[in-house]
Amino acid sequence: xxxxxxxxxxxxxxxxxxxxxxxxxxxxxxxxxxxxxxxxxxxxxxxxxxxxxxxxxxxxxxxxxxxxxxxxxxxxxxxxxxxxxxxxxxxxxxxxxxxxxxxxxxxxxx
Amino acid sequence: xxxxxxxxxxxxxxxxxxxxxxxxxxxxxxxxxxxxxxxxxxxxxxxxxxxxxxxxxxxxxxxxxxxxxxxxxxxxxxxxxxxxxxxxxxxxxxxxxxxxxxxxxxxxxxxxx
Numbered sequence: 001x002x003x004x005x006x007x008x009x010x011x012x013x014x015x016x017x018x019x020x021x022x023x024x025x026x027x028x029x030x031x032x033x034x035x036x037x038x039x040x041x042x043x044x045x046x047x048x049x050x051x052x053x054x055x056x057x058x059x060x061x062x063x064x065x066x067x068x069x070x071x072x073x074x075x076x077x078x079x080x081x082x083x084x085x086x087x088x089x090x091x092x093x094x095x096x097x098x099x100x101x102x103x104x105x106x107x108x109x110x
Numbered sequence: 111x112x113x114x115x116x117x118x119x120x121x122x123x124x125x126x127x128x129x130x131x132x133x134x135x136x137x138x139x140x141x142x143x144x145x146x147x148x149x150x151x152x153x154x155x156x157x158x159x160x161x162x163x164x165x166x167x168x169x170x171x172x173x174x175x176x177x178x179x180x181x182x183x184x185x186x187x188x189x190x191x192x193x194x195x196x197x198x199x200x201x202x203x204x205x206x207x208x209x210x211x212x213x214x215x216x217x218x219x220x221x222x223x
Binding site for chain 2: 030031033035040041042043045048086088090094096097098099100101102103
């Protein structure tokens with residue numbers, strides 16, 4: 001099956017700093033989503049981005065499907081940005097089934 | 111617009127028991143998928159239900175079964191519970207079974223003692 005790798009596994013930031021999270025995948029995809037998992041476990045949708053670039057406030061994402069990677073940018077980080085960020089992809093042959101990466105655990109210090 | 115809702119939020123069972131978890135999809139969605147998330151890991155796909163049938167299944171034993179009702183809600187059943195079944199069980203809904211954005215509920219946290 002498709003492989004999804006996220007880097008870095010852990011990230012410690014000072015409040016106000018910028019950061020980039022990366023997601024590499026091993027095969028062509030129909031769908032790619034970025035999630036933020038809050039401390040209670042809920043996966044919050046950040047971006048639905050099979051290709052191209054999107055922005056939402058301080059967050060933006062870019063997916064280059066032909067090169068099989070996606071990037072999530074966090075600008076001017078806040079303590080509320082802490083948590084685990086997951087990239088999940090739907091392989092072209094998978095039919096609406098997401099395969100998740102291992103996540104990037106982010107801690108933003110005040 | 112109600113999002114994906116799951117119940118119960120927490121539950122504790124003992125080895126060998128059976129458990130049923132419930133999920134109501136987001137309004138307008140007809141497809142429900144279930145995921146298992148062990149501590150410190152990413153969610154793993156269990157199965158997907160569309161038109162009241164299991165359409166896809168991940169690498170989980172037959173002890174894991176499900177059902178989808180005519181109103182698109184779904185249940186996940188796990189029989190003969192093992193300690194290793196302790197996890198967060200997440201339900202996701204989407205429109206259609208082919209592709210599209212998935213939305214997740216808050217999860218049901220199962221502890222098996």
